[in-house]
Amino acid sequence: MRMLSTSGIQTGKRLAVPRLIPFILVALMAGSFTWQWKDPFSQMKPGPVKAFEKNCARCHGPQGKFYGEGFGSRPHKELRHMVREMMEGPAFMNPSTREVNAMTAYHHALSRGEPFICLTGYDSTQNVSYGEVIPGNQLFIKSSKNKPTPVPVANDGSWNVDLPAKSRLVAKNDSTKIQLNPAEKQWSHHRN
Numbered sequence: 001m002r003m004l005s006t007s008g009i010q011t012g013k014r015l016a017v018p019r020l021i022p023f024i025l026v027a028l029m030a031g032s033f034t035w036q037w038k039d040p041f042s043q044m045k046p047g048p049v050k051a052f053e054k055n056c057a058r059c060h061g062p063q064g065k066f067y068g069e070g071f072g073s074r075p076h077k078e079l080r081h082m083v084r085e086m087m088e089g090p091a092f093m094n095p096s097t098r099e100v101n102a103m104t105a106y107h108h109a110l111s112r113g114e115p116f117i118c119l120t121g122y123d124s125t126q127n128v129s130y131g132e133v134i135p136g137n138q139l140f141i142k143s144s145k146n147k148p149t150p151v152p153v154a155n156d157g158s159w160n161v162d163l164p165a166k167s168r169l170v171a172k173n174d175s176t177k178i179q180l181n182p183a184e185k186q187w188s189h190h191r192n
């Protein structure tokens with residue numbers, strides 16, 4: 001939105017400056033999803049993987065590499081509470097509940113050394129889904145008949161693809177493989 005501001009010339013006298021205030025109505029068009037989402041979908045810019053690098057990595061290392069011993073043993077509620085406090089406190093993020101949940105899920109993946117998948121957006125005009133994995137994870141689309149198709153992943157873990165209906169996303173690292181049904185969950189390691 002463009003704001004026009006007018007400033008009066010300082011003459012010592014108070015001038016009645018006619019002001020033109022244009023109102024521009026921005027219609028936000030909510031895209032309709034090709035899948036029937038069981039959960040509400042939230043557009044995240046960025047998702048937890050990139051948000052962590054931007055807001056948390058300066059203290060906790062890239063992909064949380066500086067987290068200490070015992071990080072993985074925290075119970076879910078305690079971890080979630082900690083993540084929320086960190087997002088609101090040192091990271092100044094003002095997160096939504098779903099952003100806290102996604103960041104907590106990402107921490108469950110990190111603490112177990114597992115791959116992680118998060119869908120972060122959907123563009124209905126292009127039919128493109130956007131998302132993240134942990135940098136270095138390999139990502140595939142699995143549909144019932146075909147062989148898994150590799151999805152190109154950028155260095156920061158982000159990817160985008162035209163996701164066929166009824167397909168699953170599979171992410172792999174050196175030791176583990178995880179699967180996500182995008183019609184059911186927006187991210188893996190979901191607990192909320």
Ligand code: HEC
Pocket residue numbers: 052055056057058059060067068069070071072074079082083086087090091093103107
């Ligand atoms: C300015 C530095 C700083 C930033 C930025 C920061 N943290 Fe922390 N974080 C700390 C410190 C210091 C501790 C340990 C002290 C404590 O337990 O309160 C901690 C502890 C944690 C823990 C508990 C670790 C464990 O061993 O169980 C988690 C989880 C966490 N932070 C997540 C985050 C997340 C997520 C972000 C970004 C949204 C973030 N932090 C940003 C400094 C930071």
